[in-house]
Amino acid sequence: MSAAGDGNDPRGAAPACVQVDLELLEALHARPASMLVRLASRQTADVELVCEGRRANAKKILEVLRLGARRGSRLQLTARGEDAAASLEKLAELVRGGFVSDALPESGTAAALGMAVGRASWMRAPDLESPESLRGFAPISVGENAEAQSARLRGAFEGAALDLAKLIGALPPREAQLFEPELVILTELLQGALGHAVTETSAEAALDAAATEVRTERTDLVRDAFGRVRARLRGGAASGQEAHEALESAQGERILVTDTLTPSLLVSLPPSFSGIVASDHLGAGYTSHAAILARGRGLPLVFAPPHAVEAIAEDDVVVIESTVQSCHFWVSPSAEFVAKARARRDLWRTREAEEQARAAELSASASSPAALPAFIVRANVSARDERIPDVADGIGLLRTELLFAAAHKAPSELEQAAVYRELARRVAGKPCVVRLFDAGGDKPLAWLPAPPDDPDLRGIGLLFANTDVLRAQLRAIDRAHGAPDSDVRILVPMVRSADDVERVRRSLKTDIAVGSMIESLAAAREVDSIARISDFISIGTNDLASSMLGVDRTRGALTTDASLLAVIRSIVEGAHARGRKVTVCGELAGDALGARMLVGLGVDALSVTSARITPIKLALQGSRVDVDG
16 A cells, blocks of 8 residues: 655645555456445545546446456555545455455345345346336237237236236235235226227237326336236236246245335245345335235345345345344355354344244233233334234324325225224224324325425424315224224324314314324423323334434434433423323334333333334333323
């Protein structure tokens, strides 16, 4: 490594520029280039790469890829500015080590928790967002007349419906019901495709034209339906069958890597597949039908940025650790790392089995009249078909905006009432806390637009700007509240003052409990007046931490900053002074240490993701509260 200063500092300060020449042990293709850029982007210094006369900013992936640096090429790295020497040493170590990813994992979002180790098996699908990619499926007959197109389309859709019915019949009832809406989707898509048959040159083109019309309605079931019809139009096997045959031939432990995860692809996976890394083109992520299936089957599922997914090559060793919502995966790590990862995975599985056994004992003891009530832990529910453990003390946070996120228009009163009633029935005798649509900010909904003069409006404020949507939802909750054995409650998101709660109450026709979600420092300061008019209080620690500490919701989710804990205590004390119970439903509640701290601060209940209920119940097994919750 060489260095050169600016020559003007008599004290012999650290050089402003350092340089090193290295031989590449691996070509700078997508994965190593991505690793290099990620590491360079973490450095304060500016880093430049030179290879065969071509230059690139080490923090820009496209420039690095354009170098076309091959294995054996000489690569010159130059760092300038603060910490230049230390920055360059880290990058040089990565290059000298052949881009082993032990210390540089990719990040993603866990849609299904777990750990997995295996070799990558790729499965690609056409992108519904791009008509050009759809037309990559060459038409069998170009220039066919409208009558011939319509006949082929009807035949393809009928075949797709038969394939789907056969799949539904072969699946367990809980999985089968996830596919039932696709039968209705096929019927509607057929009508759209037939409408284009009079203007397009082939049945394939008519289908593609129909595809471009459903972008605002897209879900993984819509994509699944198009895949079935395309397979039939091409004269191929049923959707999922070809994938199953291709994947079944892979040897050893495998990880599915895909740019498009559909429900049919997931249920086609052979037993050798123990995890999934996928791009989330649909934006549904955790609430997608494929994610629900993955959670039900215990398959770790990570949604990652497209560039990180594309950097994985066929047969690369992949390690997934999605044990918390924000998770990591490694591509081609060292043999030593893989061995340790397998040991961690085996330990994880053992602990999961032990927790399930202990949860069964806990559930049995809780049903005994002589048993003291354990600390209240309820479920955060984001999907209609989400599995809610029997040991859960009800639903503490029903994320209604996620239930209907894929809809192209606001859901009707009857549609909502049916969903709320069904979920309340599944926890009959226990609370079902229905949060009003919490949209805006990083959770936009097409049918809940913000006013032009206040584009950052969120939560209840946004609902007041869309009164038709709010009134329909309140009427739907009223309907569900009237069902037998239901304990439906309303939670108002992003409450700013007692007036927000008063306005909601005035729109209700029944005597239903209304709670306030405190998620900002301003609302925390108004806890006395808010609690006075509310039946219960919920604290959203993700947004509260974000607003207090100036970090994004993900980074602040598990913080135990002293100032945050002090505010939580003040909210609890203020609510208790008014005789109101307090629940915490942020990510902090789903962390064992965080949960214990919250109990110590006096909260009355926690609400966590379904997968965390058992471990949190066990972590708090010795904590007791009043039965009334």
